[in-house]
Amino acid sequence: MKQLPSYSKLEELGLQAKKRHLASLFNDDTDRFTEFSAKLPGLVLDYSKQNVTQEERKTLLNLAEEANLSEWINKLFSGEKVNHTEDRAAGHTALRDLKNPKPEVKNEWSKMEALVDRIHTKQLRGFSGKAITDVVNIGVGGSDLGPLMVTHALKGVRTPHAPELHFVSTLDGKQLQRVLKTLSAETTLFIVASKSFTTIDTLSLAKTAKEWIEAYSTTESGTMQHFIGVSTNAPMMKEWGLLPEHQLLFWDWVGGRFSLWSTIGLTIALQQGMQGYMAFLQGANEMDEHFRNVPFEDNVAVLLGLISVWNINFLNLAGQAILPYDSRLKYLASYLEQLVMESNGKHVTRSGEKVDYRTCPILWGEVGPNAQHAFYQLMHQGTERVMADFILYAQAHGNTERHTFHHNLNIANCLAQSRALMVGQKGENPHKDYPGGQVSNTLLFDKLDAKHLGMMIALYEHSVFVQSVIWDINPFDQWGVELGKKIAMEILEKIESKDTSNLDSSTQGILETIWNTQNEN
Numbered sequence: 001m002k003q004l005p006s007y008s009k010l011e012e013l014g015l016q017a018k019k020r021h022l023a024s025l026f027n028d029d030t031d032r033f034t035e036f037s038a039k040l041p042g043l044v045l046d047y048s049k050q051n052v053t054q055e056e057r058k059t060l061l062n063l064a065e066e067a068n069l070s071e072w073i074n075k076l077f078s079g080e081k082v083n084h085t086e087d088r089a090a091g092h093t094a095l096r097d098l099k100n101p102k103p104e105v106k107n108e109w110s111k112m113e114a115l116v117d118r119i120h121t122k123q124l125r126g127f128s129g130k131a132i133t134d135v136v137n138i139g140v141g142g143s144d145l146g147p148l149m150v151t152h153a154l155k156g157v158r159t160p161h162a163p164e165l166h167f168v169s170t171l172d173g174k175q176l177q178r179v180l181k182t183l184s185a186e187t188t189l190f191i192v193a194s195k196s197f198t199t200i201d202t203l204s205l206a207k208t209a210k211e212w213i214e215a216y217s218t219t220e221s222g223t224m225q226h227f228i229g230v231s232t233n234a235p236m237m238k239e240w241g242l243l244p245e246h247q248l249l250f251w252d253w254v255g256g257r258f259s260l261w262s263t264i265g266l267t268i269a270l271q272q273g274m275q276g277y278m279a280f281l282q283g284a285n286e287m288d289e290h291f292r293n294v295p296f297e298d299n300v301a302v303l304l305g306l307i308s309v310w311n312i313n314f315l316n317l318a319g320q321a322i323l324p325y326d327s328r329l330k331y332l333a334s335y336l337e338q339l340v341m342e343s344n345g346k347h348v349t350r351s352g353e354k355v356d357y358r359t360c361p362i363l364w365g366e367v368g369p370n371a372q373h374a375f376y377q378l379m380h381q382g383t384e385r386v387m388a389d390f391i392l393y394a395q396a397h398g399n400t401e402r403h404t405f406h407h408n409l410n411i412a413n414c415l416a417q418s419r420a421l422m423v424g425q426k427g428e429n430p431h432k433d434y435p436g437g438q439v440s441n442t443l444l445f446d447k448l449d450a451k452h453l454g455m456m457i458a459l460y461e462h463s464v465f466v467q468s469v470i471w472d473i474n475p476f477d478q479w480g481v482e483l484g485k486k487i488a489m490e491i492l493e494k495i496e497s498k499d500t501s502n503l504d505s506s507t508q509g510i511l512e513t514i515w516n517t518q519n520e521n
């Protein structure tokens with residue numbers, strides 16, 4: 001990034017920008033919103049509360065040109081192997097190309113539709129002949145967070161015959177046990193969702209679930225009626241004993257954190273019906289078209305990415321808060337933590353050189369109104385300068401007087417917080433002083449439905465991609481997660497053989513304390 005011609009100019013501009021107060025930009029230009037907002041049908045991105053001027057924006061746009069962003073967008077969409085460290089394409093946009101679907105994608109849509117139909121029409125029956133009423137998705141990371149986030153958000157508009165959905169991801173087993181306590185084996189179906197079908201977290205939970213069914217079912221064929229597999233690994237699904245019609249596929253060119261657009265989204269289709277699922281893909285596809293075709297200066301994904309680069313590299317902000325003003329987006333921050341930090345949490349360039357600039361924000365978040373009563377204190381008066389994304393919906397989710405009241409209260413709070421963070425306020429004493437100057441975006445969507453949710457997720461995906469191009473890093477691999485998995489297997493062996501030799505003293509000490517505690521009880 002540093003060798004791009006506009007870099008040094010941006011550094012200079014950044015130094016000046018740090019000296020001015022964000023609120024002064026509003027004093028200088030009373031129509032700042034018009035100049036610093038961008039839109040497409042269904043969404044307005046207001047970035048007027050960013051500490052950026054027209055000149056700075058122009059220079060950021062130049063930086064994007066110099067980094068060959070257009071070329072990279074073409075590579076992404078044309079299926080080039082942009083994930084070079086795994087020798088793969090990153091083809092998630094092809095999964096939502098409704099006008100021109102790949103034959104293999106279409107084929108899986110049909111298989112998925114057949115399964116959804118069998119469950120909705122109560123044809124899929126368990127070992128005792130009873131119809132399925134509950135579906136438990138067993139998966140972790142990308143095989144959990146996307147479907148969990150989306151189905152939680154859209155719960156209120158599910159299709160009439162949708163089964164109850166449950167999500168289990170944690171390998172400690174307690175989450176699964178809690179869920180199983182509420183369910184009947186006869187009417188429960190498990191989706192074993194794993195791109196690799198080798199993840200110990202998922203496979204260990206799936207085995208426990210299978211044993212639970214086996215305690216009631218007397219035949220293997222009856223037991224396997226209760227399991228569906230979703231994976232890129234057909235041989236492993238077969239080995240696990242999954243029935244051929246219960247195996248849904250996707251492909252290695254779909255990254256784990258981008259897999260909710262593939263058959264991993266089965267729970268979304270079960271909840272929304274195939275039509276709703278397609279609306280979700282359609283929303284993402286509309287964002288893809290916008291990203292590919294709209295000039296950078298009006299392109300919401302490009303602008304969102306560049307603003308982030310400006311904040312991280314030139315204004316030295318490390319934190320990014322995700323603040324949806326809608327409780328339905330309870331899991332959005334968890335989902336974006338993986339999307340953003342697993343993608344851009346990298347320390348070397350594409351060619352393997354160590355970077356000497358920051359590459360990724362530390363992202364966290366919470367439903368806005370609740371976060372106001374928790375960590376907003378730090379944003380208003382702490383020593384950290386952070387950036388925030390406020391997410392708001394224009395339409396209320398109901399039309400009674402109380403709906404309108406709550407909706408207005410919610411809008412007022414969202415706008416009040418972004419304004420307070422921006423302007424601050426001089427206090428009568430230092431404890432009551434609000435420095436202000438905290439930057440934010442507001443993403444205003446028409447409403448929260450499958451289509452607009454698809455649009456929002458694709459927006460964040462593309463913003464992450466834009467940032468990776470500027471930083472010259474590969475956002476599609478995640479080698480960083482491997483080391484811990486390997487060491488966990490080594491330690492498991494040590495635990496099973498009660499042997500602490502060759503371990504560091506911290507690990508030894510903790511294991512010995514655990515064993516002593518276990519012996520005492």
Ligand SMILES: O=P(O)(O)OC[C@H]1O[C@H](O)[C@H](O)[C@@H](O)[C@@H]1O
Nearest residue numbers: 141142143194195196199256481
């Ligand atoms: O879907 P799976 O192959 O089971 O992988 C589940 C998750 O685990 C890995 O460790 C990666 O960090 C994630 O990117 C992935 O989504």
